[in-house]
Amino acid sequence: MKSDLFAKENMAQPATVAGMTLENAKSIKYAVNGEMLARQGAMIAYRGTLQFERRGQGIGGMLKRAVTGEGLPLMSVSGQGEAWFAHEAQNCFIVDIEQGDALTINGRNVLCFDASLSYEIKTVKGSGIAGGGLFNSVFSGYGRLGLVCEGNPLVIPVSPQLPVYVDTDAVVGWSANLQTSLHRSQSIGSMLRGGSGEAVQLMLQGEGYVIVRPSEATPQKAQQH
DSSP states (O other): OOOGGGSGGGSOOOOSSSEEEEEETTEEEEEEEEEEEEETTOEEEEEEEEEEEEEOOHHHHHHHHHHHSOOOOEEEEEEEEEEEEOSTTOEEEEEEEOTTOEEEEOGGGEEEEETTEEEEEEEOTTOOSTGGGOEEEEEEESEEEEEEESSOOEEEEEBTTBOEEEOTTTEEEEETTSEEEEEEOSOHHHHHTTOOSOOEEEEEESSEEEEEOSSOOOOOOOOOO
16 A cells, blocks of 8 residues: 555654653653553553553542542553553643652643652642632652643743733643732723623742643533543
């Protein structure tokens, strides 16, 4: 057979290093030798002797997910082989987390990660009840984290002199050491007159980075179990 479909850039190559690598802009390949974790339903292909099992979040994580709608349904992938992960043709990115780092990420943007990373659902401090509860996934430890984003994300530095205000529906994640609070940018009078549609933002202060997607979040599709 002959076709542009079989061009080198579309052809999967054998893994040359263990762990996580970008296969292309829309998918991540993971050379598994032991165990790794991924969001449920994200595996699009694999080869080798791999087992896929649902991973629970514990009572606290399940409760937070039930109350807020936020959370990260996970599966463990174990054995030896290669697996490919993707989510709705979104762009993929890999973050190297080093000892002492901590990154808070919206559960909808997590694709897969090394089992060496610690993962916990936490409340965004200062968010109160507004913004749908604002529970995020906090990753720390040492390892690689695979993310997805609709379009190319914008990474904005945050400094003590220049706090950053982000739409809660557009934020992907931020350095976990940043201080967070809700900021109202409209007066009550403006809101009663219809306002701009951007009444409340998440304010981030300190030293670090915030990652923002180039569009607001769309309603979540029902999870396939």
